[in-house]
Amino acid sequence: MSTYANSVDPPDLGMLPTFRRLLHIWREQWRLGVFALTCSLLYTLISITIPILIQRAIDHSIDISRHEHRQPLWPYLAAIAGLAACRFIINFNRRFATARIGVRIEARMRELLYQAYLRYPRAFYDRHATGQVLSRATNDLYPIRYFIGWGLVQGIQSVMMIIGAGIVLALVDPQLTLYAAVSLPPIGIVAYRFGHLVSPISRQVQARKGDVTEAADEAVVGIEMVQAFGREDDVRERFGDRAQGVRSAALRQATVESQHVPGLYYLPALSIAAVVFFGGRAVIEGDLTIGNFVLFETLLLQLVWPLEAIGWILDLAQRALASAGRSFAWLEGIEPLPDPANPRHLPPGPLGVRFERVSFAYGGEVDVLRELDFVVQPGEIVAVCGSTGSGKTSLLNLLPRFYDPTSGRVLVGGVDTRDVPIAELRASVALVTQRPVLFSVPLRDNLTAGREDADWDEVLAACEAAGVDAFGPTLPDGYDTLIGERGVNLSGGQRQRVALARALVAGARVVVLDDPLSAVDTLTERRLVGRLRPALSGRTVLVATQRLSTVEIADRAVVLLDGRIVESGKPAELLRAGGPFATLFGDEVVAA
Amino acid sequence: MKGLWRYLEGRKLRAALMVLVGAGNAAAQTGGWLLVRDAIDNGIVAGDKRHLTIIVAIYLVVAAAGWLLQAWLIRGLAAIGQAIVIGLRRNLFDHLTNLSLRYFSQQKAGWIIARLTSDVDAVSDVLSQGMPTLVSNVILLPAAVIALLIADWRLGLISFAVLPPALILSRWFQRVSHAANVEQRNRIAAVTAQIAESVAGMAIVQAFNRERRFQAEFDALNDANRAQSTYVQKIFSVFFPSIEFLGVLAMGTVLYFGSHLYQSGTLTIGTLITAIYLLQLVFQPLQELSDVYGQLQSAGAAMVKIASILDEEPEIRDRPGAEPLPRLEGDLDIDSVVFAYGKDPVLHEISFHMAPGSCFALVGESGHGKSTLARLIGRHYDPDEGAVRVDGHDLRDVQLRSYRRQLGVVLQDPFLFSGTIGSNIRFAKPDATDEEVEAAAAAVGVDRVAARLSGGLEHEVREGGAGLSSGERQLISIARALLADPRILVLDEATSNIDRPTEVLIEQALDRLLRGRTSIIIAHRLSTVRRADEILVVENGQIIQRGTERELLAVDGPFRRLAHTLDGGEPELAAAG
Structure with missing residues (x-):
């Protein structure tokens, strides 16, 4: 591949x-x-x-x-x-x-x-x-x-x-022109060389500034650790080193500037001297008028900038072509996901999901999923369990066609996902990702991102089911509060709950939840699990999770191991069976 | 910009020297034209070729000297500027690390980081790139006027006639272009933010079919940015040709008056010609200074924001004469502690005492003061009333550093620094030997985690610990705490959020870590709570119930109700099993 x-x-x-x-x-x-x-x-x-x-x-x-x-x-x-x-x-x-x-x-x-x-x-x-x-x-x-x-x-x-x-x-005066032009080519060359040398260095300066940002970021975000262990001196030293890096790069830039910029100011003096010396002699000999002498000086001084400009432009052209070359390569070389040539539409009513001998690998790497067979009945809620790295996320990502399987087929409502228009497929599959992504718009707009014309009562119902009602109304502007860096930063658990509510509002017939409550504290999670089940009824749901308490939402659990489904059944039965599922969660029960 | 003055300490002589160098540079530029005047009048017009040769030679020497002086100026000013910048940056950073957690919880991290980076960078840009332009042109402008007056005072006066409109024009340009540039930066920042947000959240954008909406939002921002760019360019397109136009008018004026003076025999032709060029030297600094002006404004605004951090008084600091703590036994006494973040107290007269080596668990719903209590024990805050004592010492009377070195903390979401796994463990004790680090790693099972990663303990951790699971990060932070060999240990929800197999590993690691240390555990899992000698149930900033697990489960009280909801207490499924 x-x-x-x-x-x-x-x-x-x-x-x-x-x-x-x-x-x-x-x-x-x-x-x-x-x-x-x-x-x-x-x-x-x-x-x-x-x-x-x-x-x-x-x-x-x-x-x-x-x-x-x-x-x-x-x-x-x-x-x-x-x-x-x-x-x-x-x-x-x-x-x-x-x-x-x-x-x-x-x-x-x-x-x-x-x-x-x-x-x-x-x-x-x-x-x-x-x-x-x-x-x-x-x-x-x-x-x-x-x-x-x-x-x-x-x-x-x-x-x-x-x-x-x-x-x-x-x-x-052709001869005087020749003498006077002596300094002009070097001006262009100095300008070109300067541009050529200084742009990589100024990129270095930017890179070193990036290092400082990183060190500052770490220290500020990790300040509790730093102070708790009394390690202020170490982070200061580390930050000082990075700051020193910026300084040396900035000084290197100043060195290059000091080697070239004065040249641009003083090289024209050579031409002026040539005109005064040779032109002056010509005036004394009577071969040149004083007015022409001034004409020479003036025109020569007027040529300084165009020559500098040519130097800059030559360097600029190289950089522009290099970066445009990269951009055009992306614009022309990368294929977006193709829409089907002969589209088929999803049937009405609840949609089942079927994975048929599905194998999948990320570009060139080993298979994450191996000839996996897996059926979800319409309206069924299935928990996908497995340890970290077992392929849960990869499996879920095939449903909205973030990726296509390397072999086998994924069917939604009996139709191969590759035959469904992408927009139609994605409108029918709502997704909650592991790391919830919210946008810098009001909370209200985040909630309705999946269906803008959603009825507000429906949105509130979804908020209740997903536990957004516990904090949404208490935000400074309630549901109109701006979310994100410029507004209010929600906690990880709150973000997950908003993402969950958004997926519920979207009204999709298939809902894909990738560890949707991992950052929600356990008490809240327990409350939510009870409310979520009715909110999800009638939809086909795949939920990946690490927590037994989240598995409770599901009618059935499957265990993913080495890219295949190795176990399937009701959670309680699986626990009794003492197989892979019990290994994943058993201790929790024993502990109780 | 006044705040910068003190960073110049010890470099004032060099700074003064640079002003002299700048003056020399200006003298070379203007003096060159006075030499040309002499060459015309006493060489060319007088017909003296020898004099002409001598003057041209001197002229070349002066230009060469000017070249060197300018190179020196650029390099020298950058060196001074960068020394100031590094002083400012370090000072700001040192100051920040001394501020209490309260400050960091009130300010957004992004805001603080911007002060350390983009604001200091704005100051840096002025000091290293703007300074040479600023210094040389601020000197050159009066130097050119003086040279004009020396050449001929009457023509020199003309320059005073053309300068006011040029100055007014520059002033207008500075004001308008600065405001326009600030707006331009805002707009391009909005475009950048839009792209960044879309790229980071592309999965969701595509999953919810939001492409068209995002495209529309982007188009609006992109158009706004384009309109502003066009406006900025319009201002520039007016200013520079205007200065050029004024330059020609000035030259015409010189020609006009000069010709009269020349015909009346009181002006030499050399002076007339030189005056034309000296006038151009008056205009040149105006253009170059206009470019620096925006930089200066931004740097000034940046300094104001930087100063707002520097003015912040550290809340937690050593009392004068605070004693360093000897090695602690680990006796911890919380004595009638009251604490409020704002007006309403979060902790109401909490008291308990822990004998050395004992282990207490704090349980209760989040938001009721457990973590606040942990932070008071770490002296991230001081109590409003009451006291926290270790081995009988009030925390406010001891050297903070000597206390914190004997304190270990494991947080719910452990923060890892960029570097290797090993260097993250070593963070707690930088002088630890490799053997000690390895031993700590092995003791808590980090070695097993590291073994499956390339490079083992030398495996590079990316920023924030991305690439490692939260359980793995937790194990590393436990190894870190173990290496620090603290006498008092605080675990804040160290075991939530972890899949069961990893949790087993962590439980074992905790056994190692807690042995022989006074420890406070804030926990959500029954299995973690169980290891405590005593359990304190915290509600609304008070301890409402305390006792051993057995005692507390025996009565129908807050703990029993809580136990049902604690992770690990899985009533339904457990019944099924």
């Missing part, structure tokens, strides 16, 4: 195919793109014209040693001011247009990724850490945004500026 693992972890796309796809996305914004490029061209032309006007003003109106007529200065100044005003408007439009392209493409990529995330199979989430999945749709998008938004247009503009200024300067 190695293809299974590959299908959720496709290799990154190469540079060229990635670039083609990025261009494709860029073309969706072609109007803005063309507009920005037009502005760029105008901006370049004006930026070259203004220094020429200054040169004219100096040579014809100020320092007229070489002309008889002093021309009035004001037309030049008026033209300069007018062009500057035009340039302001054009520059605003160019910046805003390119930025909008970037912002839109960032939002678009994020939307595509999120859409895909919602469809990816469980195997994808087994394979990739949450942090990685998250950062691909957040931080990893920034290089893409800046490259495709700002970088592409700025790069083209930089090239236009260099060519335009080069032509103007070469027309005035």
Whole structure:
């Protein structure tokens, strides 16, 4: 089953195919793109014209040693001011247009990724850490945004500026242009090298900051342990080490900055010196006017930024292509769970469940379930027992099709789950997971997540059966209390009870409970077990559990061992039989 | 940011030196242009090639010096900044570990952690990256103005005409862009939270067919973020071209007045040209400072929040002259203890006495004060009235550390630190030898758990102990308590939540652990309660019944009613069996 693992972890796309796809996305914004490029061209032309006007003003109106007529200065100044005003408007439009392209493409990529995330199979989430999945749709998008938004247009503009200024300067004095250009290539190289060196280091700094977070997290969450054992000094030392790690990484970054940033400030001095020295001599010889001398200085200083920009953009392009390559690989390479080509529908009425010679293994690993046969009658409540790691959760996860069996079939209401439209299947199978997941919305919305139009009386009934009524009304805003980090943090047991109530509200005909009361204290559990049975009547229920008291809900218990069902029967009979079930729970009874 | 000043202690001289270096850097940038002026007037216009060569050479030396000074400035300021940051971080952390559990129960863990991390990081960003920009530009701006005045005071005055609009513009930009950036961060945080929540809860999202709803919520957040990004970009797109525009206007003004002065013979052409470039040096710091401004604001806000933790007084601290405890016998006396978290007391005049080596069990429904009592024994809180005494010493009179080193605690949900299983056991006694750790592990059966994991005791525990069952985590925490060899032991519901086979292991481990120690057990399981010498039934902060198991079961009282509901008392099934 190695293809299974590959299908959720496709290799990154190469540079060229990635670039083609990025261009494709860029073309969706072609109007803005063309507009920005037009502005760029105008901006370049004006930026070259203004220094020429200054040169004219100096040579014809100020320092007229070489002309008889002093021309009035004001037309030049008026033209300069007018062009500057035009340039302001054009520059605003160019910046805003390119930025909008970037912002839109960032939002678009994020939307595509999120859409895909919602469809990816469980195997994808087994394979990739949450942090990685998250950062691909957040931080990893920034290089893409800046490259495709700002970088592409700025790069083209930089090239236009260099060519335009080069032509103007070469027309005035080709030799001086050559001398003056000496410092320009190094500026681009320094900028590129800097970007190239500093981005991995700043990632390191982030990683070290993550270490600090981890150490802080541990100490704060485990503070009772720390204080109880009087081990404050040890955690301080540990935290201090992590903090030291951030410091060294930050200093390494400062070192790289100190090696490159001053270069960007002072390298242009070489060009200025060249113009003053060679240009000055030419002025003395009479080969160059003082106005042209100023033209050289001004245009050269104007080239510094475009050259830096080219350096940044080259580095940015690499990072953008790398991270876009990863994103496109996910978008194109991962298949969502396929809906059946010829869907069949579930029959009305209570649904039975049947596992037929079902084997299952997580991508490439050993079989967790082995040719398991297991039937649950419509309306029957069955407890699935077994020690940790016996495959209970894997068995339950096959029902809502989080996974498909590697061989054999899972039938719900007599229909293979793979033939039922996914939405229909999942609407008919309600699930309570081992670690309950609640969303950061009001309690009310958490309860009705499975059926939004549920009648409020039904919800309250479910809350009573699941024991939510014991704490729900006492929350600050009752059932409208916001749950989660920004609201109220419920205890593990409370979360489980909400999850249970949610599953009851969903009104599904099959209910799958994976150790639903493990975090509920024993007294409460005892109360709930009595109420749950009637609430579940008429539905087909599979409940996995470690506790004998929860088994009491069930009509029948089965024991899972080594991927097979090894025992089945009424709990009381199984206890008497002294088989695997009695081994799992027997001591509890003896103890009583 | 004032709170940072004291971390500068011992580095003030170096900080002053850095200001000098920054001044040198500014002098090199502005002085360079004054040299260019000299080269034009006394070299080019005067036709003196030798002078021109000399000045260009000096100019290059000055630029090289500026280069070095700036490199030194960046490195030096980062070193000082990081020293301050590490001082702040450590101080904050030390302070936190001294605060009582009350503080940690009142503040959300996430909030506290954010102070130690993202807030300190915000301060750090300003100190290591913002500082060089801040220092060099704060000096460069006046330096450029002064250089202009030196070049020609009349042209220098022009700079005062263009500076006010530029300053107003920068101020506007700082204010608006900061507010916009803060909002932008909120919106991207909302997007991130939405993605994080969906990814973490994807099983439920898919199981309940919630994809479309989540997509809609995400789209709204993503659009809001996009709109805000666009707005931020609009502000930037206005500001930088405006500064560029002002720069050209300033240059035109210089040209205009300069040409008049030049024609009247009171201004050299070199000064005129240099003034154009010096003016650009006035504008450049305005742009760069605007970038740092947001960072400064965030760091200031972060410092306020950090200070709120630093101002928190540790509630439990050693009294002056508190004596260290000698090795305890284990005599524990709870004397008329009253305690309240808020207004209403949780414990009402509880009294009992435990002889060294005895074992008491506390039973009762949750929320009636059992765990609070355990925490008073651990001196996580001090009683409002009455006293907790060990070997006759009031806990408030002894050195906290010396007491807690003789105390062992096993909690319901044992917390494991990242590291190996071995290092988690060693946590209680860092100087323990490997043999001692192994012995403790073997004594409670952790060695058997470890044997099936790769690496045995060297098996890496992931954060919070994920990957181990709660029973396995419990065994490790018992081994930890055993290694600490405490005289007094507190077990808070140490055996709930565990499957039966593991529980048997834990029961055996507890036998080892409890031997010869004074111990308090808070329990839900009959089998655990049974080992106690005496059982105290706690209800509403009072002891309502006490005695041995046999005595208590003999009478129709609270314990007998409770016994039916305790885990392990399985009346129906037991009857069936």
